[in-house]
Amino acid sequence: MTLKRVGFIGLGAMGLPMAKNLLKAGYELHISAHRNREPVKELKQGGATEHTSLGELAAKSEILISILPTDKEMDSVLLSEDILSHLSTKSILIEMTSGSPAMMKKVARAYEEKGIRVLDGPVSGGTAGAEQGTLTVMTGGRSEVLEDVRPVLNAMAKQIYLVGEIGAGKAIKAINQMLAAMHMVASAEAVALAEKLEIDKEMVKKVIGNSSGASWMLMNKIDSLSERNFTPGFKLALMKKDVQIANDEAGEMPLPFAANTLELFKDAEKEMGDLDFSAIGKNILP
Ligand code: NDP
Numbered sequence: 213m214t215l216k217r218v219g220f221i222g223l224g225a226m227g228l229p230m231a232k233n234l235l236k237a238g239y240e241l242h243i244s245a246h247r248n249r250e251p252v253k254e255l256k257q258g259g260a261t262e263h264t265s266l267g268e269l270a271a272k273s274e275i276l277i278s279i280l281p282t283d284k285e286m287d288s289v290l291l292s293e294d295i296l297s298h299l300s301t302k303s304i305l306i307e308m309t310s311g312s313p314a315m316m317k318k319v320a321r322a323y324e325e326k327g328i329r330v331l332d333g334p335v336s337g338g339t340a341g342a343e344q345g346t347l348t349v350m351t352g353g354r355s356e357v358l359e360d361v362r363p364v365l366n367a368m369a370k371q372i373y374l375v376g377e378i379g380a381g382k383a384i385k386a387i388n389q390m391l392a393a394m395h396m397v398a399s400a401e402a403v404a405l406a407e408k409l410e411i412d413k414e415m416v417k418k419v420i421g422n423s424s425g426a427s428w429m430l431m432n433k434i435d436s437l438s439e440r441n442f443t444p445g446f447k448l449a450l451m452k453k454d455v456q457i458a459n460d461e462a463g464e465m466p467l468p469f470a471a472n473t474l475e476l477f478k479d480a481e482k483e484m485g486d487l488d489f490s491a492i493g494k495n496i497l498p
Contacts, residue, residue, distance in 0.1 A: 215304070216240050218364060219273030221266065221289060222280040222309070225253035225444065226335065227441045229307075229342040230279065230368045235369035242272045243378075251395035267294035274300070274363055279308040279335070282453050283315040290319050300428050304361055310334045310389065310450070312457050313379035316352070320378040332381035334368065336388055338446060346370040350388075352381035386461055389454030391475050393489070396451075400493030403432060413438045423476055429480045440483070442491035449485035451492075452477035479491060479496035 219242040220231045226253040226262065230238040235241050241260040245252045256262055264270040264413055266289065272345060275297060280286055286309055299305075305323050307316060307330065315317070332352035341347040347369040351358055358365075365372050375384050403423070406416050413434050420426050437443070455474045476492060484491040 215274040215360065215364065217242065217268045217272055217274045219243070219276045221269070221276070221278040222285075223248075223255070224279070224281070225339050226308075226342045227251070227256065227279045227444070229339065230277075230347070231255055231260070232258060233342075233345045233368050234364070239364065239367065241270045244269045260356055265294060267298040268366065270298040270303075271300075271396045273303055275304050275306060275361060276305045277308060277364075280311075281309070281312045281450060283309075285309070286311050286315050291322055296322065296326060299323075299326070299328055299487045304329045304331065304357060306331045306333050306361055306364070308333050308335055310385050310454055310457075311346070311382055312386075312460065313382045316379045316382045320353075328359075329354075330378060331361060332359050332378045333365070334381050336383035336385065337369075341370075342368070350375050350381045352376055352378045352383075366458065369372075376453060382457075383461065385459045386454060389451065390458035390467075390473070391453055392429060393455045393477060393492075395427045396468055396490060396492055397473055397476060397496070399427065399430040399433050399436050400437055400496040401491070403493065404497045407438075412498050436488070436490055437493050437497065440493065440494075440497070442487040444486070445488035445490070447485065448477065448487050448489045449481050451489035452481045452485070 216238045218234055231241060235258040243255055243260050244263045244266055245250055252262055278290060316332045321328045333349045334346040335349050337347040345368055348368045348371040349365050351374050355374055377380055421431055455477050459474050461469055480492050480495060
């Protein structure tokens with residue numbers, strides 16, 4: 213089956229470069245403006261078609277992709293009658309937001325009741341991965357649905373994993389985000405201590421990069437932490453949302469480091485929600 217018409221909802225830091233890669237790969241792209249018209253203008257220049265409503269966009273979509281900020285937008289946008297009543301029963305929803313497993317299951321139930329197939333597919337790899345088409349997609353759902361949309365995912369991603377049923381993609385993404393947030397705090401503490409002890413960051417990269425304390429986060433964020441460059445990237449408020457999901461999923465189970473990390477991000481979000489999530493280091497670095 214060749215599915216060529218793709219509707220894309222959520223043209224932000226991730227969605228815009230992902231949508232551009234779909235255009236590059238020859239997909240017919242259907243979009244609609246939310247508040248910011250800039251990504252719409254840019255994609256139209258690349259050949260995308262703009263629609264005045266999400267219903268109109270849905271009506272044109274064989275595949276509908278969404279990558280929205282949070283559960284709240286998943287609920288209000290994806291469960292709107294405008295979309296649900298216009299999507300063909302032959303279409304497939306690929307839901308790529310880092311949301312909660314429960315919200316993913318709620319959305320999937322509503323679509324599957326109408327006969328629309330659904331794939332849960334949050335991503336990792338950041339804006340650089342989105343630009344380069346090298347994202348990791350953590351899918352949840354049926355393997356035959358994944359196979360039908362695999363060519364579309366291949367245009368945006370390098371690694372595609374089927375983790376389990378609907379909701380399992382969101383679950384493993386929450387675990388990844390919990391670790392990423394902890395590693396970010398740990399990296400900021402390492403940079404702070406290295407500065408105090410007058411160890412040059414290049415030496416940290418060389419020595420710790422080959423030692424047991426190394427992490428992807430330290431190696432990739434040490435420069436921006438050292439430069440106090442907190443331009444997003446990935447907004448701190450979105451990372452707080454992810455750590456919240458992980459803590460919510462843990463429930464009564466004690467995860468002391470995750471609980472502490474959540475408190476740090478909650479506190480930082482008040483003033484720095486729109487900065488990069490590495491701005492958590494502002495409260496740690498001298
Ligand atoms: P952004 O805030 O940059 O983008 C969100 C996009 O959603 C914007 O285009 C916004 O439009 C749009 N949007 C918001 N509300 C609506 C709505 N009601 N209807 C239609 N569109 C809407 O977020 P990111 O792209 O950074 O993140 C998106 C998701 O991907 C999040 O769940 C995040 O956790 C996850 N993620 C982010 C990564 C990153 O590095 N940034 C990496 C991996 C996952 P407008 O601007 O016009 O309001």
